[in-house]
Amino acid sequence: MTAPLLETRALCKTFGKVQAVRSVDLALPRGRTFGLVGESGSGKSTVARLVLRLIEATSGDIRFGDEDLRRLGGEALRRRRRRMQMIFQDPYGSLNGRMTVGETLVEPQLVHDIGTGGRARRDRARSLLREVGLPDSAMDRFPHEFSGGQRQRIAIARALATDPELIVADEPVSALDVSVQAQILNLLGDMQREHQTTMLFISHDLRVVRYVCDEIAVMYLGEIVERGPRDRVYDRPAHPYTQALLTSAPGSPRKDGKRAKLAGEIPSADAIPTGCAFRSRCPHAFDRCKIEAPRMQDVGGGQTAACHLLDR
Numbered sequence: 348m349t350a351p352l353l354e355t356r357a358l359c360k361t362f363g364k365v366q367a368v369r370s371v372d373l374a375l376p377r378g379r380t381f382g383l384v385g386e387s388g389s390g391k392s393t394v395a396r397l398v399l400r401l402i403e404a405t406s407g408d409i410r411f412g413d414e415d416l417r418r419l420g421g422e423a424l425r426r427r428r429r430r431m432q433m434i435f436q437d438p439y440g441s442l443n444g445r446m447t448v449g450e451t452l453v454e455p456q457l458v459h460d461i462g463t464g465g466r467a468r469r470d471r472a473r474s475l476l477r478e479v480g481l482p483d484s485a486m487d488r489f490p491h492e493f494s495g496g497q498r499q500r501i502a503i504a505r506a507l508a509t510d511p512e513l514i515v516a517d518e519p520v521s522a523l524d525v526s527v528q529a530q531i532l533n534l535l536g537d538m539q540r541e542h543q544t545t546m547l548f549i550s551h552d553l554r555v556v557r558y559v560c561d562e563i564a565v566m567y568l569g570e571i572v573e574r575g576p577r578d579r580v581y582d583r584p585a586h587p588y589t590q591a592l593l594t595s596a597p598g599s600p601r602k603d604g605k606r607a608k609l610a611g612e613i614p615s616a617d618a619i620p621t622g623c624a625f626r627s628r629c630p631h632a633f634d635r636c637k638i639e640a641p642r643m644q645d646v647g648g649g650q651t652a653a654c655h656l657l658d659r
């Protein structure tokens with residue numbers, strides 16, 4: 348095993364009384380796609396913003412390569428940022444409508460001092476467009492002239508323009524028509540492999556995550572409750588929350604009727620249940636779950652989960 352590209356230890360973020368991220372340990376292997384799943388409000392986007400240092404952590408560590416990301420400032424942080432890019436859910440909002448596609452792809456190169464001269468940068472922009480399946484003629488057009496899927500292609504090309512080591516994709520296909528989602532997921536997968544980029548892929552949709560991720564972590568109310576290689580987590584989910592998410596997913600193949608669907612709403616992050624945070628919705632909750640928070644434990648095959656049932 349090579350050292351992970353990105354690692355967090357006991358990462359926490361509070362917004363007043365809201366505990367958005369609670370002691371998250373992550374390790375993203377280089378050149379792989381790591382999926383972070385959970386319902387809306389589980390803290391996924393906050394983790395993304397923390398690791399890109401768009402917001403400051405309340406406590407905990409973030410290591411990027413051999414650097415302590417939370418201590419970086421000034422020029423060193425700027426250099427680091429060049430190696431990290433984000434792809435957002437909304438390709439309409441994330442592209443500047445007043446810039447042509449060519450300008451959109453040249454600008455990050457300028458900001459980060461990549462390439463020498465306008466000509467080289469425009470050549471690179473055209474080659475990025477071709478990579479994401481758009482013609483050279485797109486260079487002089489504006490984002491609004493493209494469909495949602497095409498705009499997400501432009502956003503992917505822009506993310507690649509600085510040759511990043513890490514791409515954080517936050518719900519990158521959730522705003523797209525279902526018919527276009529698979530194309531964009533394929534493209535992201537191809538790009539990731541081609542460029543050997545490490546990707547943190549965030550989605551509430553387990554089907555989407557299964558499609559692209561090598562490893563998966565499941566978040567609930569700011570904590571990671573289960574983690575492991577993709578097939579292990581899908582085929583043998585150990586945590587009742589993961590089981591319920593899988594049973595509740597549209598098109599779920601699990602028709603064995605043994606597993607409960609996800610009941611009720613996720614509690615508010617400013618009133619997290621004591622003990623196990625999932626107990627208020629867990630069909631298996633018992634006394635111990637009220638008083639003691641379960642620790643992550645090994646369930647074999649590189650999979651870990653935090654549930655008292657595992658001790659039974």
Ligand SMILES: Nc1ncnc2c1ncn2[C@@H]1O[C@H](COP(=O)(O)OP(=O)(O)OP(=O)(O)O)[C@@H](O)[C@H]1O
Nearest residue numbers: 362365367385386387388389390391392393394616
């Ligand atoms: N700037 C903020 N101020 C206050 N609370 C916040 C802020 N950002 C996030 N939160 C809260 O933190 C919790 C986690 O939010 P976050 O957006 O990270 O979840 P998520 O899993 O990404 O969900 P979604 O998909 O809806 O964005 C939520 O309760 C949210 O309301």
